[in-house]
Amino acid sequence: MASKKNxxxxxxxxxxxxxxxxxxxxxxxxxNVSTDSSFLEMLDQLNEELINxxxxxxxxxxxxxxxxxxxxxxxxxxxxxGPDTGITTCQLHMRMFNDGDTIFVxxxxxxxxxxxxxxxxxxxxxxxxxxxxxxxxxNTSGNTIDANATPVPKHDADKAxxxxxxxxxxxxxxxxxxxxxxxxxxxxxxxxALLPQGKVEATQRVLNMVRQMDEEGFGNCTNTGxxxxxxxxxxxxxxxxxxxxxxxxxxxx
Amino acid sequence: xxxxxxxxxGHISEKxxxxxxxxxxxxxxxxxxxxxxxxxxxLAGASAAASFAEMGYNVKAFCYQDSPRRAHSIAAxxxxxxxxxxxxxxxxxxxxxxxxxxxxxxxxxxxxxxxxAEVSGNIIDQCVAQGVPFAREYGGMLDNRxxxxxxxxxxxxxxxxxxxxxxxxxxxxxNRQIGLGxxxxxxxxxxxxxxxxxxxxxxxxxxNLITGEIERHSAHAVIVATGGYGNVYFLSTNxxxxxxxxxxxxxxxxxxxxxxxxVQIHPTCIPVHGTNQSKLTLMSxxxxxxxRIWVPKKKEDAEAIREGRLKPVQIAEGDRDYFLERRYxxxxxxxxxxxxxxxxxxxxxxxxxxxxxxxxxxVYLDFSTEIQNKGKQAAYAKGNHNPSxxxxxxxxxxxxxxxxxxxxxxxxxITDENPYETPMKIYPAxxxxxxxxxxxxxxxxTIPGCFVAGEANFSDHGxxxxxxxxxxxxxxxxxxxxxxxxxxxxxxxxRTGKISxxxxxxxxxxxxxxxxxxxxxxxxxxxxxxxxxxxxxNIMWNKVGMGxxxxxxxxxxxxxxxxxxxxYKNVYVPGSNDELNPELEKALRVADFIELGQLMAMDAxxxxxxxxxxxxxxxxDSEGExxxxxxxxxxxxxxxxxxxxxxxxxxxxxxxxxxxxxxxARNYK
Numbered sequence: 001m002a003s004k005k006n007x008x009x010x011x012x013x014x015x016x017x018x019x020x021x022x023x024x025x026x027x028x029x030x031x032n033v034s035t036d037s038s039f040l041e042m043l044d045q046l047n048e049e050l051i052n053x054x055x056x057x058x059x060x061x062x063x064x065x066x067x068x069x070x071x072x073x074x075x076x077x078x079x080x081x082g083p084d085t086g087i088t089t090c091q092l093h094m095r096m097f098n099d100g101d102t103i104f105v106x107x108x109x110x111x112x113x114x115x116x117x118x119x120x121x122x123x124x125x126x127x128x129x130x131x132x133x134x135x136x137x138x139n140t141s142g143n144t145i146d147a148n149a150t151p152v153p154k155h156d157a158d159k160a161x162x163x164x165x166x167x168x169x170x171x172x173x174x175x176x177x178x179x180x181x182x183x184x185x186x187x188x189x190x191x192x193a194l195l196p197q198g199k200v201e202a203t204q205r206v207l208n209m210v211r212q213m214d215e216e217g218f219g220n221c222t223n224t225g226x227x228x229x230x231x232x233x234x235x236x237x238x239x240x241x242x243x244x245x246x247x248x249x250x251x252x253x
Numbered sequence: 254x255x256x257x258x259x260x261x262x263g264h265i266s267e268k269x270x271x272x273x274x275x276x277x278x279x280x281x282x283x284x285x286x287x288x289x290x291x292x293x294x295x296l297a298g299a300s301a302a303a304s305f306a307e308m309g310y311n312v313k314a315f316c317y318q319d320s321p322r323r324a325h326s327i328a329a330x331x332x333x334x335x336x337x338x339x340x341x342x343x344x345x346x347x348x349x350x351x352x353x354x355x356x357x358x359x360x361x362x363x364x365x366x367x368x369x370a371e372v373s374g375n376i377i378d379q380c381v382a383q384g385v386p387f388a389r390e391y392g393g394m395l396d397n398r399x400x401x402x403x404x405x406x407x408x409x410x411x412x413x414x415x416x417x418x419x420x421x422x423x424x425x426x427x428n429r430q431i432g433l434g435x436x437x438x439x440x441x442x443x444x445x446x447x448x449x450x451x452x453x454x455x456x457x458x459x460x461n462l463i464t465g466e467i468e469r470h471s472a473h474a475v476i477v478a479t480g481g482y483g484n485v486y487f488l489s490t491n492x493x494x495x496x497x498x499x500x501x502x503x504x505x506x507x508x509x510x511x512x513x514x515x516v517q518i519h520p521t522c523i524p525v526h527g528t529n530q531s532k533l534t535l536m537s538x539x540x541x542x543x544x545r546i547w548v549p550k551k552k553e554d555a556e557a558i559r560e561g562r563l564k565p566v567q568i569a570e571g572d573r574d575y576f577l578e579r580r581y582x583x584x585x586x587x588x589x590x591x592x593x594x595x596x597x598x599x600x601x602x603x604x605x606x607x608x609x610x611x612x613x614x615x616v617y618l619d620f621s622t623e624i625q626n627k628g629k630q631a632a633y634a635k636g637n638h639n640p641s642x643x644x645x646x647x648x649x650x651x652x653x654x655x656x657x658x659x660x661x662x663x664x665x666x667i668t669d670e671n672p673y674e675t676p677m678k679i680y681p682a683x684x685x686x687x688x689x690x691x692x693x694x695x696x697x698x699t700i701p702g703c704f705v706a707g708e709a710n711f712s713d714h715g716x717x718x719x720x721x722x723x724x725x726x727x728x729x730x731x732x733x734x735x736x737x738x739x740x741x742x743x744x745x746x747x748r749t750g751k752i753s754x755x756x757x758x759x760x761x762x763x764x765x766x767x768x769x770x771x772x773x774x775x776x777x778x779x780x781x782x783x784x785x786x787x788x789x790x791n792i793m794w795n796k797v798g799m800g801x802x803x804x805x806x807x808x809x810x811x812x813x814x815x816x817x818x819x820x821y822k823n824v825y826v827p828g829s830n831d832e833l834n835p836e837l838e839k840a841l842r843v844a845d846f847i848e849l850g851q852l853m854a855m856d857a858x859x860x861x862x863x864x865x866x867x868x869x870x871x872x873x874d875s876e877g878e879x880x881x882x883x884x885x886x887x888x889x890x891x892x893x894x895x896x897x898x899x900x901x902x903x904x905x906x907x908x909x910x911x912x913x914x915x916x917x918a919r920n921y922k
Contacts, residue, residue, distance in 0.1 A: 054825070144381075
């Protein structure tokens, strides 16, 4: 591969025993990190060293490690998913760092995402928003109409797909100074608003999802656009605008 | 034990319809009296959970992730097959059925596969109705593409994120039912034991991964939809948490485990970069629609590339060996996965590999021809009948970006190389497991009331799965099979009433789990769980991987048995059991992977033939193709647990009968 070399780094990592404990930043030194390693492979390497010294390893969320499950969620050097754009933490590679760097690693910081342990946070608030309206009310049956019976303009289908590409990681919330979830909710509202299948319940959907979002303690949107910049899937701010339009339309009904 | 597959009588095209007509029903007023547990929330689990809740049953669903949406179905890239024949290119239910049986190298059950093909069209209808944004053409109709092992275009897709969109569809149906209070969802919970009462599956023991609490959950039926076991190799395209534990626990409780040796090694993954690598990343098979696979014809060129003295674009067309096109002209780059993987291995073993890693294992996947073709087409479509070379290249790259943009970005982030400019480097990696828990036609395991769906069962793909068929099977099982067959089973339970979790069977199961956890926590060995997992992976990849032989397999069996002993003696699990403890979670999973690994080697050893993904080096023809032995090995090998000494497991055989398809040598030439 392109840039094979090893670097030595210093890590400042948020350690917190559990939801109730007081946390603190701890310092670790890690040598011989391959620049071809992913950020999480670097953490694996650190944990292996900690385990061999019988120190409790750092807990962090991760699963697919290919940028699609949305589970990994680290705030690195003051940025959600770290110093690269269009990627999740698991796709961040150590070639983005230099020998001798000090790297700060924190969990998502948001009132609606309480810390469970170390770098692991609770994002079930997102679940409850989806449960409030993130669906089309269609039961399973073998008798829905043929998939091609309702043509959908390619432009609408593509826009719906772009919105539906959200992975629910929460970077938008973590990076927002207001802790707003408008990009996340706007993406789901938009996906359905753009498709004929979603239009039937559009009014109830946007009202219910926004109500739940507010109840969960997410902040409001002041159009700083930070969410769009940090979103690993490039979800556009226009989805927030569309949600606002949908919400206004629904409120006036 | 006599294995009864319960395949219905009648013509293949009528079996499922007749069977459904004869299954028992549970009336709507009785369904709320019945509880169903579903473990796993991927395509199979989420779709089943939503469907049962819609019918009116009480559902409890479990996943180890922080949300059902994270299940690894999310990562499936290329597409989902359905016999819609929207492209008018000769597709039909029979063709999909035939392709799948042939693709599986005649080691799958006819009746199951035909059912799968029958319901495939309904899946697309259902998903579109849910608002799944499939790719469309300008006329508003759904778009299709081709996948390996077929000569029609029947694959529906959503860019390179089809699994994500289908899973989010099933997840939305699941969420709707959670919101309505019909599903209790248990996130960050892991099933660690099955509870049997009077021989029937009646509940599970699960660990709350945040608090460490061991919980008892009862039900009238338990559905395991926990995916495949590719992580037994440590490095695979599976998610880090994907595991065999739920499937292995029911195996230990009496469910037979079928064809464990059938593993799919996917040809197009990003090659290994170093010893700290934690997983392998797939580049979708759909790329083989547009990419051509090659290595240099001359060994000295391959060597120069590895040493960085030569770049792939500097190799002249005539000096490239497009080995799939050369060996398999009829299917070319779109041969099935097992065939493509072995061909890549053959070239690398012969010294033509191009990757500069320890093993030189890598081949090129090159898009330059496609850039030219599509660029020209795009220029013509714009009315430019005399495009310049630059215009063609720009338009061609734009076309690629629209089709595969996310994959190209993913590749660039991982490798730091731009695949629009230089060919991708790829190599085969463990991807999918065709083997799994043995189930009958109703998807019921040998434990009454314990059903297994999706990749976790063995049923539909024989010895090799075709691309874009995993999503199809997961949703077929969850939406259109289990709702019928599980109801049939539950019809006898309408008077049973709630199952008490105070029964002694629950206490015993809970104690087994607690004992295992405590023994890990108190073990205080010196080596991490990963240390053992990596060693297991090494044995598996080298001796139970793409090429297998009697010596290697025999060695693997004893090496794994020895590793198991060392693991229990010397593993170190930090922390305690009453908190979030990822190392403990891994230890519990690796314990089961070790036992499974040994069984896989035993299964590969007993199968003295080559078929699909199972390649025994002793059984190949003069051109290196698989040599099946239909006389002696046309059976499903299903293993019965006999205690912790895996060598004692007993093999049962379910003979495979082909009444509607003529068995032939699998030929893609």
